[in-house]
Amino acid sequence: MNLLQRKYFYFFVLTVLFFFFAFNIKYNYILNQTIDYLVPEKNLKKNSFIQYECGQYDICGGWADRLKGIMSTYAISLLTNRQFIIKMTKNCDLKKILEPNEINWNYEQVPDNISIEELKIFNNQPFNQFKQKLSLFPNLNRTNMINVKYGMMFMHRLIDDPILKKKIKKLGYEQSKFHMAYQFHKWYKQLFKLNNRTQKKHDEFLQRLKPNSDSKLICCQIRKGDPELRDRRDDYVERDFWNFINTTFLSSGFNLSSQYKIFVTSDLEYVSLDAKNYFKNNEVIFSQNSSIHIDKELSNNECNKLESVILDFHIMQNCDIGVVSHSGFGVLALLNRPNPFKDLYVYSKEYKHLDMENETVYNSFFNNFKNLSFIKFSKLDDIYFFQN
Numbered sequence: 570m571n572l573l574q575r576k577y578f579y580f581f582v583l584t585v586l587f588f589f590f591a592f593n594i595k596y597n598y599i600l601n602q603t604i605d606y607l608v609p610e611k612n613l614k615k616n617s618f619i620q621y622e623c624g625q626y627d628i629c630g631g632w633a634d635r636l637k638g639i640m641s642t643y644a645i646s647l648l649t650n651r652q653f654i655i656k657m658t659k660n661c662d663l664k665k666i667l668e669p670n671e672i673n674w675n676y677e678q679v680p681d682n683i684s685i686e687e688l689k690i691f692n693n694q695p696f697n698q699f700k701q702k703l704s705l706f707p708n709l710n711r712t713n714m715i716n717v718k719y720g721m722m723f724m725h726r727l728i729d730d731p732i733l734k735k736k737i738k739k740l741g742y743e744q745s746k747f748h749m750a751y752q753f754h755k756w757y758k759q760l761f762k763l764n765n766r767t768q769k770k771h772d773e774f775l776q777r778l779k780p781n782s783d784s785k786l787i788c789c790q791i792r793k794g795d796p797e798l799r800d801r802r803d804d805y806v807e808r809d810f811w812n813f814i815n816t817t818f819l820s821s822g823f824n825l826s827s828q829y830k831i832f833v834t835s836d837l838e839y840v841s842l843d844a845k846n847y848f849k850n851n852e853v854i855f856s857q858n859s860s861i862h863i864d865k866e867l868s869n870n871e872c873n874k875l876e877s878v879i880l881d882f883h884i885m886q887n888c889d890i891g892v893v894s895h896s897g898f899g900v901l902a903l904l905n906r907p908n909p910f911k912d913l914y915v916y917s918k919e920y921k922h923l924d925m926e927n928e929t930v931y932n933s934f935f936n937n938f939k940n941l942s943f944i945k946f947s948k949l950d951d952i953y954f955f956q957n
């Protein structure tokens with residue numbers, strides 16, 4: 570190359586480099602700005618809240634429905650750097666039973682002169698509507714408080730959004746694990762601890778359930794259904810449960826079966842008594858006053874009943890084996906273990922045999938919880954639970 574050629578060559582190289590860096594800076598700037606609308610100040614934004622609310626006149630569903638709403642709203646709080654708040658005051662103020670643990674979700678810290686935008690998310694509302702609202706979150710960033718009412722499990726839908734994807738990664742979560750099933754135990758712990766009085770009950774109870782390090786706990790949750798819907802289920806389904814437990818865990822091959830205790834919870838108390846009659850060689854344990862559906866059977870100021878229900882739920886973190894009805898309470902209680910899918914059996918139908926897009930199939934499944942069998946729930950798609 571002569572001198573002139575060399576000059577052109579260097580000029581060319583420099584120009585390419587210039588555009589390369591310029592583009593890169595610009596691109597990253599755009600990228601960061603896009604992410605920044607989710608993370609305006611990297612940390613918690615001041616006076617910026619997102620609240621899960623279940624008030625006296627709201628439709629909240631049972632404890633499992635509420636937890637679905639709580640955890641999904643918590644996921645959004647992480648993604649938007651808003652302070653997470655829970656205000657569950659229907660019939661009994663939740664904070665009389667569960668107290669904030671690592672996350673201070675106490676609603677009393679919210680100033681009352683702030684702007685509030687309400688997101689009502691109902692089960693029957695097409696998810697797309699909510700997703701549109703989600704993409705509107707940037708426009709909500711002047712709103713001090715986003716108030717989410719009623720629960721459905723929407724957090725696992727957030728994984729698909731390309732912008733949220735980046736944020737999920739930034740938070741240090743593996744993409745596919747940013748899902749209620751995998752994070753539930755961790756998040757439940759971050760959010761909740763029992764108050765001292767209930768903790769004491771819990772410890773005493775656990776001592777009975779697992780008296781020594783060899784003790785094993787089989788947990789059984791049987792949902793009989795609300796009275797008006799009870800004929801949709803087998804009359805004597807509990808007998809199927811007992812036989813399954815007997816033959817699967819207590820008879821064949823299990824020579825240590827006497828170390829198993831059986832914890833039973835149900836929305837009807839006689840179910841637990843029936844278990845006591847059936848299992849003669851294994852202690853059956855259940856708690857009083859917990860056999861209710863808090864959405865339907867809790868009246869005002871019945872904190873003691875809510876406490877019994879939550880205590881059951883809380884204690885089930887210690888189950889070694891779970892055998893449960895296809896219902897939110899039982900499934901979530903068992904997923905709330907360090908190893909969520911360990912030895913978990915759900916009385917249901919295999920998902921791969923159910924075409925839930927087909928309305929006939931869908932309706933006949935949910936209107937007729939009969940003739941089911943115990944499906945080992947060891948991965949998300951084994952039963953129809955997180956798909957809706």
Ligand SMILES: *[C@@H]1O[C@H](CO)[C@@H](O)[C@H](O)[C@H]1NC(C)=O
Nearest residue numbers: 605606609707708709710711
């Ligand atoms: C939301 O935040 C982004 C980035 O911080 C900002 O550019 C935008 O103007 C804000 N929108 C509103 C409505 O405040």
Ligand SMILES: *[C@@H]1O[C@H](CO)[C@@H](O)[C@H](O)[C@H]1NC(C)=O
Nearest residue numbers: 616679680681682683684713
């Ligand atoms: C709310 O009130 C506090 C003190 O009473 C004040 O410092 C704050 O600026 C107010 N916030 C708004 C958004 O008006």
Ligand SMILES: *[C@@H]1O[C@H](CO)[C@@H](O)[C@H](O)[C@H]1NC(C)=O
Nearest residue numbers: 668763764765766767768769
């Ligand atoms: C609850 O127990 C802890 C530890 O024993 C104690 O530090 C705390 O003060 C107690 N809280 C109340 C409200 O009694």
Ligand SMILES: *[C@@H]1O[C@H](CO)[C@@H](O)[C@H](O)[C@H]1NC(C)=O
Nearest residue numbers: 815816819820821847848849
């Ligand atoms: C449990 O199963 C064993 C073995 O199949 C059987 O002999 C026993 O009768 C069953 N127990 C009850 C209470 O039915």
Ligand SMILES: *[C@@H]1O[C@H](CO)[C@@H](O)[C@H](O)[C@H]1NC(C)=O
Nearest residue numbers: 783820821822823824825826
């Ligand atoms: C019974 O348990 C012991 C100790 O866990 C084990 O070594 C043995 O193989 C078991 N026997 C049967 C028949 O399962």
Ligand SMILES: *[C@@H]1O[C@H](CO)[C@@H](O)[C@H](O)[C@H]1NC(C)=O
Nearest residue numbers: 856857858859873874876877
């Ligand atoms: C169950 O409820 C009854 C009636 O309200 C009450 O007397 C009893 O102490 C409760 N039991 C427990 C364990 O909370």
Ligand SMILES: *[C@@H]1O[C@H](CO)[C@@H](O)[C@H](O)[C@H]1NC(C)=O
Nearest residue numbers: 924926927928929930931933
């Ligand atoms: C829906 O399922 C029903 C019952 O299995 C079946 O008869 C019908 O053909 C299915 N419809 C469609 C569109 O696949």
Ligand SMILES: *[C@@H]1O[C@H](CO)[C@@H](O)[C@H](O)[C@H]1NC(C)=O
Nearest residue numbers: 801802803937938939940941
């Ligand atoms: C349940 O299964 C039994 C035997 O397989 C059958 O006779 C009965 O009709 C089934 N019931 C329903 C509601 O499907």
